Amino acid sequence: MSTAGGSTLMTVERGLEVLRAFRADRTPLSNAELVRRTGLPKATVSRLTSTLIQVGFLRQVPGRREFELSAGALGIGQAYLSTNQMLQAAEPLMQALADTLDVSVALAIPDGLNMLYVAYRVSRQVATLRLGVGSTLPMATTAIGRAYLWGLPADTQHDLLDQHLQRAGEHAEALERSIRASFAELSATGTCMVRSGYQRGTYGVALPIRAGRQGGLMSLSCGKADVDMDLEAERARIAPALKQTAAQLQTQLAGHDSLL
Numbered sequence: 001m002s003t004a005g006g007s008t009l010m011t012v013e014r015g016l017e018v019l020r021a022f023r024a025d026r027t028p029l030s031n032a033e034l035v036r037r038t039g040l041p042k043a044t045v046s047r048l049t050s051t052l053i054q055v056g057f058l059r060q061v062p063g064r065r066e067f068e069l070s071a072g073a074l075g076i077g078q079a080y081l082s083t084n085q086m087l088q089a090a091e092p093l094m095q096a097l098a099d100t101l102d103v104s105v106a107l108a109i110p111d112g113l114n115m116l117y118v119a120y121r122v123s124r125q126v127a128t129l130r131l132g133v134g135s136t137l138p139m140a141t142t143a144i145g146r147a148y149l150w151g152l153p154a155d156t157q158h159d160l161l162d163q164h165l166q167r168a169g170e171h172a173e174a175l176e177r178s179i180r181a182s183f184a185e186l187s188a189t190g191t192c193m194v195r196s197g198y199q200r201g202t203y204g205v206a207l208p209i210r211a212g213r214q215g216g217l218m219s220l221s222c223g224k225a226d227v228d229m230d231l232e233a234e235r236a237r238i239a240p241a242l243k244q245t246a247a248q249l250q251t252q253l254a255g256h257d258s259l260l
Contacts, residue, residue: 014038014040015057018040020112022068022069031045031049034067049067053067057069057070058070085256086253087107090249093248094121095121097222097245099123099124101123103222104121104122104222104224105120105221105222106120106144106221106223107119107218107220108145108218109216109218109219110139110148113139113140113160113164114137114138114139115148116136117135117136118133120133120135137197138197138198140167140175141197141198142204143192145197146183146192147191147192147206147207147219148208149183151217186207189239194206199225202224202226203226203234204222205235205238205242207242207243213256
């Protein structure tokens, strides 16, 4: 690749890193926060935000020194998700599970050290956890993330665990114990349950699934906000239906070429 071509590719990659720093909650971000989230130099982020505004992917919040995604960026993501045949096939089964159990149901793929919701369905009677398609949750502390980690090949799992533990700093030992406990639970029961892994007063029950002809690894979870929950009763209520839906999903999606 020529020097000019390599420089262009690097600029595109860094621009995508800036766009990926924005979360589904649509919170505006300053250049300083974008530097923190991306690890890119301040001058690079400043240059990229100016360029992304010019091409219609970002806009500056009126009267503030912060930015938010504009219609250009949102339209690309929405078009991709709304036309993805694999997700279209998954959603009816997810909605049926959500309605049966009165929970939210999420399907997620990895996004760096996080998990990205690519499909999300919720019962009309459940608190939604303020999440939805496009939400990102930490991989290391949530049921949906730990289920994904557990499903990985050993070498890849080891490398990712090292990254999470390095990031955890002084909390690394406690985090590793908790992750290993979830792995043991998955080995014994096929699911894992985590309480308050992302929001206080919530829980998630999750397992890994393989989707499409490529057998891509994803995670499927049920969750709910309930401060008075009986965890063991919830696990017993949810796990069988979750495993049944996961098996149906894997069968229904097996013929799809679509990749996420």
